[in-house]
Amino acid sequence: MASISKLSNPTPASSFSSTFSPRTPQPKCLIRLLATPAATFNSKLSSSKLSVRTKPSLRGSLVVRCSQSDGNGNPVKRTYLHDLYEKEGHSPWYDNLCRPVTDLLPLIASGVRGVTSNPAIFQKAISTSNAYNDQFRELVQSGKDIESAYWELVVKDIQDACKLFEAIYDQTDAGAKKQRLLWASTSVKNPAYPDTLYVAPLIGPDTVSTMPDQALQAFVDHGTVSRTIDSNVSEAEGIYSALEKLGIDWSYVGNQLELEGVDSFKKSFDSLLDTLQEKANSLKLVSL
Secondary structure, eight states, X not given: OOOOBOOSSOOTTOOOOOOOOTTSOSSOOBOOOOOOOHHHHHHHHXXXXXXXXXXXXXXXXXXXXXXXXXXXXXXXXXXXXXXXXXXXXXXXXXXXXXXXXXXXXXXHHTTOOEXXXXXHHHHHHHHTOSTTXXXXXXXXXXXXXXXXXXXXXXXXXXXXXXXXXXXXXXXXXXXXXXXXXXXXSOOOSSTTSOTTTTTXXXXXXXXXXXXXXXXXXXXXXXXXXXXXXXXXXXXXXXXXXXXXHTTOOHHHHHHHHHHHHHHHHHXXXXXXXXXXXXXXXXXXXXXX
């Protein structure tokens, strides 16, 4: 879904979006980030002391199509993701956030220009990883209730991601000046479909795709960079009209999808709170 931010009175079942400023220590920050040129990012990265660990699910540094120089004699790895933005104005974002957030660095270097998360993503990240245990233990032992502890865990992830993208924020002069269409979680669920089905036909200027692992890998491996979003408008309009004639109510379908989406996120949020409660109970027993 859409990008998230921590607000003063969060609604658990929702995904939030707001402009952020990574220079402030406040938790009010957005992970929906715009990218800097690869040369600037690689320059910042080479002078830092951050260690980069690639996720096992991502094959190395994705698929490298060619190499160029960054102007200082250092090679810059390029993929089709760079071309999506530079040639078509379409921004590829990564639809996942977990610890360590430094896993984002090779993705950014490969052309990813933003990152999104939601309650379902955080539910999976926190419940399947030990990377949150130390901070969670400290929060529980300091007297934090479960929901407050949850927000502190995810806000830390958001703030740490913002730090990685601070150079991007500076390069884009605080970015986010134009409202853009965002295609969310563009992976296919039906294995009979082409694995880039929800990416390839939606490429166009001032648009964004948030891609989970499999969609991102697929497009880097065999995607085609070409403006497609308005290439078959008359055909799309014909299909739209034909479905209406069959009795499909587009307004009803849209509302139903929204309700089901929110309900799914609410279930993920509630499930995560239950998991954290079980962890908290275990920690209290250990501390006695």
